[in-house]
Structure formats: C-alpha cells, structure tokens
Amino acid sequence: MKDPIDVHLLDETVEFSLADLCRICGVHERLVVDIVEEGVVEPRGEVGAWRFTGVAVTRVQRVIRLQEEFEVNLAGAALALELLEEIERLRRGGR
Amino acid sequence: MTAVEFKDYYEIMGVARDASADEIKRAYRRLARKFHPDVSKEKDAEARFKEVGEAYEVLRDPEKRAAYDQLGRRPSGEEFRPPPNWNFEFEGEERPGEHSDFFDQLFGGLGGLRGGGRAGRGAFRSRGFDTHAQVDITLDEAFHGTTRTLSLQRVERKDGKLEPRVQQLQVKIPAGVVDGQQIRVPAQGEPGTGGEAAGDLFLQLKLLPHPFFRVEGRDVWLDLPVTPWEAALGETVRVPTLAGKVDLKIPRGSQTDRQLRLKERGLPGKPPGDQFVVLKIVVPTADGAEREALYKQMADKMAMNPRAAMEGGR
Numbered sequence: 001m002k003d004p005i006d007v008h009l010l011d012e013t014v015e016f017s018l019a020d021l022c023r024i025c026g027v028h029e030r031l032v033v034d035i036v037e038e039g040v041v042e043p044r045g046e047v048g049a050w051r052f053t054g055v056a057v058t059r060v061q062r063v064i065r066l067q068e069e070f071e072v073n074l075a076g077a078a079l080a081l082e083l084l085e086e087i088e089r090l091r092r093g094g095r
Numbered sequence: 096m097t098a099v100e101f102k103d104y105y106e107i108m109g110v111a112r113d114a115s116a117d118e119i120k121r122a123y124r125r126l127a128r129k130f131h132p133d134v135s136k137e138k139d140a141e142a143r144f145k146e147v148g149e150a151y152e153v154l155r156d157p158e159k160r161a162a163y164d165q166l167g168r169r170p171s172g173e174e175f176r177p178p179p180n181w182n183f184e185f186e187g188e189e190r191p192g193e194h195s196d197f198f199d200q201l202f203g204g205l206g207g208l209r210g211g212g213r214a215g216r217g218a219f220r221s222r223g224f225d226t227h228a229q230v231d232i233t234l235d236e237a238f239h240g241t242t243r244t245l246s247l248q249r250v251e252r253k254d255g256k257l258e259p260r261v262q263q264l265q266v267k268i269p270a271g272v273v274d275g276q277q278i279r280v281p282a283q284g285e286p287g288t289g290g291e292a293a294g295d296l297f298l299q300l301k302l303l304p305h306p307f308f309r310v311e312g313r314d315v316w317l318d319l320p321v322t323p324w325e326a327a328l329g330e331t332v333r334v335p336t337l338a339g340k341v342d343l344k345i346p347r348g349s350q351t352d353r354q355l356r357l358k359e360r361g362l363p364g365k366p367p368g369d370q371f372v373v374l375k376i377v378v379p380t381a382d383g384a385e386r387e388a389l390y391k392q393m394a395d396k397m398a399m400n401p402r403a404a405m406e407g408g409r
Contacts, residue, residue, distance in 0.1 A: 010277040
C-alpha cells in the first residue's frame with residue numbers, strides 16, 4: 001500500500017479566505033455573509049479580508065445541510081445547530 | 096439483469112400503500128428528523144436516512160410511484176429482477192453510491208449516470224461531488240494519532256461502461272483531534288466532469304466513549320474515587336492520564352466534588368488541554384462489629400452537622 005496521502009485537519013489553527021471557504025463548502029459568498037450575520041461563524045480579520053478557521057468549515061457545512069434538508073430558514077438552522085452542539089456536549093458528560 | 100433485493104418503500108416510510116402525497120411528506124419529515132445524521136442519536140442513522148430518502152424520492156414522484164406500484168407487493172429482501180418489459184427513463188441527477196442496487200436497476204443508477212455535478216447546477220462541466228464519511232476513533236487514538244485504511248466505492252469508466260470499484264486509501268489522523276472535527280482529503284471525492292476537479296472527501300471524526308475519561312474539547316475529566324482518610328488527611332494517589340499514571344497530591348481536608356487540575360495533561364494541541372480530576376469520596380461499609388464501633392466512635396468524637404446550611408428551612 002502507498003504511503004498515507006496528504007490530508008488537512010480542519011481545526012482552529014488552519015485558516016481559509018472567503019473564496020476558499022466558498023469553494024470547499026460549494027456555496028456562494030452571499031450565503032456565507034448571511035451565515036456570518038446570523039452569528040454561526042465568526043471570521044477573523046476585517047470585512048474584505050475575512051479568514052475562517054477549519055472549525056468554521058464544519059459549522060458552515062452543517063448549518064447548510066440542516067437548512068436544506070429540513071427546509072428551515074437560516075435562523076432556524078442556526079438554532080438547531082446550537083441546540084445539537086449543546087446536546088452533544090451534555091452527552092459527552094461535559095459540564 | 097442481475098437479481099437485487101426487493102425494497103418495500105411503503106414499509107420503510109411506515110405509510111399505507113394508498114397514502115396521500117401529504118401523508119408521505121409528513122412521514123418523510125418525521126423520519127428525516129429521526130435519522131438525519133446531523134441530528135440523530137440512532138446507531139445506523141446514516142444508512143436509515145439514505146433508505147428513507149430513497150423511498151421518498153420514489154413515492155413523492157407520481158411517475159416513479161406508479162411504476163413502483165406496478166411491481167406489486169413483495170416481501171422485503173426477496174430476490175428481485177425487473178420485469179422484461181421494464182423500460183422507464185427518468186430524468187434527474189444521479190449520484191453513484193447514493194441509492195440501493197434495487198433503485199439503480201429500476202430507475203437508472205449506473206446506466207443512467209450523467210457524471211455528477213453539484214446539485215442544481217446542471218452544467219456539463221462541473222466539479223465532482225464532495226463525499227462525507229464518519230470515522231470512529233478511541234480516545235487513545237485521538238491522543239497518540241493513528242492511521243486508518245478506508246475502502247471507498249468508486250465508479251470507473253471501462254470500455255465505455257461505468258463499473259464500480261473499491262479503492263483503498265490510507266489516511267493519517269494526527270494526534271490531538273477532537274470530537275466532531277473534520278479531516279479534508281482533497282480531490283478524493285467524486286470525479287468531476289468535463290475536465291473539472293474532483294470533489295473532496297470529508298471525514299468526520301467521532302470520539303468513542305471511554306470507560307472512565309470524559310472529554311470536553313481538549314480537556315479530559317476524570318471522576319476519582321478516594322477514601323475518606325485520603326481526602327481528610329491529604330495523601331498522594333496514583334491517577335491515570337492519557338499519557339500514563341501520575342502522582343497526584345490530594346489537598347488535606349478535601350471534600351467530594353473537589354476539582355483538581357493536571358495542567359496540560361489533556362489532548363495535545365495549541366494550547367493543549369488539561370485533565371480535571373473530580374474527587375468522589377467513597378464511604379466504607381459498616382459491616383462487622385469492629386467497623387461499626389469505629390463509626391460510632393467517629394460519631395462521638397467528630398460530631399458534625401453537614402446540613403447546617405439547611406437549618407431553619409422547611
């Protein structure tokens with residue numbers, strides 16, 4: 001078997017531009033702006049030079065999936081995402 | 096055509112065969128909330144979600160539903176071949192691996208594959224779909240890092256025909272990953288069409304529960320059972336951490352639920368997590384005359400009222 005292939009861990013140390021984020025998530029910039037305005041992800045840097053962490057990629061993908069597959073608006077999907085994360089935290093025995 | 100297992104889409108959705116379009120939609124909504132991989136706690140959520148999605152795709156579409164109804168009622172899992180006069184052409188985007196073999200034989204599948212493209216874009220040139228998979232890892236693997244060999248279902252063009260193929264992919268999972276984090280494997284999703292790039296493969300990491308450690312982000316929590324004298328007198332005890340056992344000095348006069356921090360003994364990262372130790376005082380039984388006498392002696396000589404704060408209440 002070949003050597004392990006190159007992978008990118010999407011953690012808080014990696015950063016993506018708005019264009020990168022859009023490409024990775026397969027969405028239009030306008031939708032990302034709406035998601036930022038909804039407070040789902042917090043970009044670093046000034047408007048026009050936004051940078052998003054790897055964790056933001058996962059949150060953007062999740063909120064879009066929730067929005068599309070349950071046909072709710074962005075505010076509803078954002079609320080669902082936050083409640084889900086809270087449940088996951090509680091289930092792990094967090095405090 | 097080869098035989099496939101018959102799927103009872105009505106049974107999958109839990110609706111009657113004469114269910115109205117509204118009833119089918121409501122059933123789908125309810126099942127989607129139950130089995131959507133993002134929200135479900137069911138074990139086989141992803142497989143069930145796909146199955147329900149496929150059933151809904153057929154039953155919501157009057158043309159597909161009528162065609163399916165023609166087949167009549169058969170037991171689920173029965174060996175099935177489409178009837179010789181079966182000749183339905185359906186439009187719509189096909190994604191390899193999304194449907195069961197049963198669906199593919201009836202409604203297109205590999206034969207009808209038009210090469211993907213992102214949903215709703217409908218272009219001839221398009222980037223391949225991203226694919227998603229879940230990878231379960233133990234806390235130990237999250238701490239040390241690990242390597243996983245994945246088997247990916249691919250579709251390959253061979254002599255002008257599309258054929259399924261299994262590809263093995265070795266992926267390194269670095270030390271210090273946290274639950275829910277994703278790993279992006281560039282260009283290992285589905286191939287693009289018209290010379291466009293392949294999609295990415297996203298691996299979502301799921302941390303399996305540990306018998307005694309709990310994890311929050313990179314911090315690790317441990318309930319540590321201690322004896323009353325270890326807590327009262329303050330003794331040094333051996334405590335498990337992800338990197339092995341360490342000595343922990345319990346401060347004299349500790350009570351149950353006291354939290355002690357072992358700095359940077361959690362999951363590695365920038366910054367690394369801590370380990371929190373929560374003391375749980377375990378009381379010895381009073382079995383036997385000697386023990387009972389000891390307890391009675393404590394009651395005499397160490398009288399205390401642990402409910403003082405509640406005095407005066409109802």
